[in-house]
Amino acid sequence: MPDPAEALATLVGLGADQSGAVALAVSTTSEGTIAAVGLATSAGSVTWAGAHRELVDAIGAVEDALHPRWVLWSQDTARALVDADVRVARCWDLAAVHRLLFGGWRAEPGRVWAALHDLPSSSIPETRPVDLFTALEPDDGDLDEPLRTDGHLRPEWTDGGWATPPRIVRWAELALTASIQQEARISGLLAERPAALRTARAESTAELLCAELAADGLPLNRAMAEAIVAGFVGPRPRTEAEAAEQRASRDDEVLRHAPPGGNFDLRSPGQVKSLLRFVGIEVPDTRAWRLEEHRADHPLVEALLVWRKAERVSTTYGYSWLDQQVDADGRLRGEWSGADGAAGRMTASAGLHNLPADLRPAVVAEPGHVFVRADLGQIEPRVLAAVSGDAALARATADDDMYAPVARQLSVDRPTAKVAVLGTMYGQTTGLGAHLLPRLRSTYPVAMDFLDDADRAGQVGRELRTYGGRLVRFGSASTDGVSDREARSSAAARGRYGRNAMIQGAAAELFKVWAVTVRARGSAMGARIVLCLHDELVIQAPMAHGDAVADLVEQCLQEAVRRWAPGTPVRFVADISVLARWSDAKD
DNA sequence: TGCGGCTATTG
DNA sequence: CACAATAGCCGCAG
Numbered sequence: 128m129p130d131p132a133e134a135l136a137t138l139v140g141l142g143a144d145q146s147g148a149v150a151l152a153v154s155t156t157s158e159g160t161i162a163a164v165g166l167a168t169s170a171g172s173v174t175w176a177g178a179h180r181e182l183v184d185a186i187g188a189v190e191d192a193l194h195p196r197w198v199l200w201s202q203d204t205a206r207a208l209v210d211a212d213v214r215v216a217r218c219w220d221l222a223a224v225h226r227l228l229f230g231g232w233r234a235e236p237g238r239v240w241a242a243l244h245d246l247p248s249s250s251i252p253e254t255r256p257v258d259l260f261t262a263l264e265p266d267d268g269d270l271d272e273p274l275r276t277d278g279h280l281r282p283e284w285t286d287g288g289w290a291t292p293p294r295i296v297r298w299a300e301l302a303l304t305a306s307i308q309q310e311a312r313i314s315g316l317l318a319e320r321p322a323a324l325r326t327a328r329a330e331s332t333a334e335l336l337c338a339e340l341a342a343d344g345l346p347l348n349r350a351m352a353e354a355i356v357a358g359f360v361g362p363r364p365r366t367e368a369e370a371a372e373q374r375a376s377r378d379d380e381v382l383r384h385a386p387p388g389g390n391f392d393l394r395s396p397g398q399v400k401s402l403l404r405f406v407g408i409e410v411p412d413t414r415a416w417r418l419e420e421h422r423a424d425h426p427l428v429e430a431l432l433v434w435r436k437a438e439r440v441s442t443t444y445g446y447s448w449l450d451q452q453v454d455a456d457g458r459l460r461g462e463w464s465g466a467d468g469a470a471g472r473m474t475a476s477a478g479l480h481n482l483p484a485d486l487r488p489a490v491v492a493e494p495g496h497v498f499v500r501a502d503l504g505q506i507e508p509r510v511l512a513a514v515s516g517d518a519a520l521a522r523a524t525a526d527d528d529m530y531a532p533v534a535r536q537l538s539v540d541r542p543t544a545k546v547a548v549l550g551t552m553y554g555q556t557t558g559l560g561a562h563l564l565p566r567l568r569s570t571y572p573v574a575m576d577f578l579d580d581a582d583r584a585g586q587v588g589r590e591l592r593t594y595g596g597r598l599v600r601f602g603s604a605s606t607d608g609v610s611d612r613e614a615r616s617s618a619a620a621r622g623r624y625g626r627n628a629m630i631q632g633a634a635a636e637l638f639k640v641w642a643v644t645v646r647a648r649g650s651a652m653g654a655r656i657v658l659c660l661h662d663e664l665v666i667q668a669p670m671a672h673g674d675a676v677a678d679l680v681e682q683c684l685q686e687a688v689r690r691w692a693p694g695t696p697v698r699f700v701a702d703i704s705v706l707a708r709w710s711d712a713k714d
Numbered sequence: 715t716g717c718g719g720c721t722a723t724t725g
Numbered sequence: 726c727a728c729a730a731t732a733g734c735c736g737c738a739g
Contacts, residue, residue, distance in 0.1 A: 442732090
């Protein structure tokens with residue numbers, strides 16, 4: 128292994144140029160250290176093997192000198208880099224671009240490769256445990272050759288066999304090849320979706336952000352979180368028996384309102400329904416919003432609602448959740464996905480996206496730091512105005528509160544206007560929204576036509592592409608053994624899904640452009656994104672830079688809008704504040 | 715043991 | 726419970 132400077136010189140000697148593409152494959156040991164690296168450029172490729180430290184420094188030297196667009200198979204590589212404290216600026220993530228081009232969520236190398244070579248996904252080979260049948264398989268050539276004769280990647284490679292030299296450099300070369308093929312596909316899309324290339328790049332860089340979010344976690348004050356949990360379910364049980372005792376005493380608070388002699392399990396919806404029938408309350412299901420109407424009918428209902436809340440904290444966000452998800456450094460860590468399988472929003476595990484409001488006071492900036500919290504205002508109707516190109520709706524976005532001008536144009540009050548606009552985007556067919564449909568149609572014809580088309584596409588299963596080019600697929604509508612009514616209702620559901628996917632998906636694309644812009648511009652001030660929440664960013668920054676970062680986040684939004692939809696007349700707004708804790712009041 | 719249904723949490 | 730997600734427990738099929 129040459130030293131980092133020589134390693135860099137080798138790469139430059141191959142002809143690697145400033146800001147070009149460098150495909151990177153990294154093999155890690157079970158301890159998480161880097162053991163070997165394969166790099167490929169259009170001019171040639173190289174393998175590096177050696178000590179972890181040397182390899183990390185060499186990658187860093189390439190990043191600093193060449194600022195390449197790193198071509199990676201998936202977020203796994205980004206994670207390996209982040210774990211080694213290497214944070215690169217940009218990348219081309221083959222899995223992320225695959226999801227954009229072909230829809231769905233699964234994007235393993237074998238699937239990425241198959242799609243680019245028009246091979247059916249059903250024919251993707253898998254390694255199987257050695258058994259009678261494996262032995263009968265015909266030998267398909269050289270195991271050191273990554274491609275099978277049928278064009279698929281060899282499963283012995285995709286399942287981890289790529290990681291050992293000399294294979295690793297071939298793995299990087301294949302990544303480079305795949306990236307060129309993906310770019311060609313994107314180019315073919317540009318006439319129809321001009322934003323597709325920049326979306327592919329932003330979605331890729333969002334995967335780097337996801338790797339960092341997973342590694343960094345969300346600062347959480349454990350003592351405060353424990354106190355909040357205790358408020359719902361009592362002190363931390365020391366033994367299993369004590370935990371059972373607490374559960375039983377919580378149950379008793381409800382069951383003492385029940386008729387004696389009955390034996391009801393509150394965790395079983397069917398039994399809760401029977402229990403309610405015993406006290407004279409008949410409900411089709413036992414959801415909280417439905418029980419709400421019967422609060423006054425019997426004291427059991429109120430007790431049950433309180434029980435449900437405590438039970439939720441106990442099972443999902445209680446002590447075991449804290450123990451499993453919050454690390455010793457007080458960071459709540461989960462896994463992040465840059466795009467879900469539907470419209471492409473980011474997802475996170477460990478409760479990061481559905482943390483109950485009650486627990487949010489425990490999310491506190493670390494000493495010497497503040498949070499900069501920024502959320503986009505009315506992003507979905509603004510996105511509708513932008514992607515549909517409706518001039519009248521775009522004019523309404525000039526207002527900080529776009530529902531005010533919309534209400535004036537529709538001659539209704541603001542709440543009615545809001546429900547009507549949201550209803551059309553979600554496909555509501557009853558209530559106020561439907562009543563106003565004719566007026567919406569004549570006032571915003573372009574936007575309504577846009578939504579209608581998406582609805583029709585969903586109904587018949589015609590594929591859609593979002594503004595940024597993400598393919599939205601529909602499960603094939605099976606008609607056998609299904610009644611007419613069921614068939615109609617599922618078609619209607621797909622229609623609603625289609626119209627919403629075009630909005631939610633485009634909003635997710637804009638959001639990610641914003642997020643990666645903040646990531647890039649904020650790092651100089653030590654600002655780090657610690658949470659992405661669909662239309663909200665939480666950034667932790669050194670206290671001294673709080674206000675500057677807040678200004679920067681606003682500038683980044685305007686920069687992101689210009690990059691996402693150059694020349695759009697639609698105005699986007701964000702509510703930005705500097706806070707000590709997430710739940711603090713705005714302003 | 716795996717999976718669909720029910721429920722709750724969030725944007 | 727309009728659209729989306731994660732997550733836990735129950736009940737039932739295999």
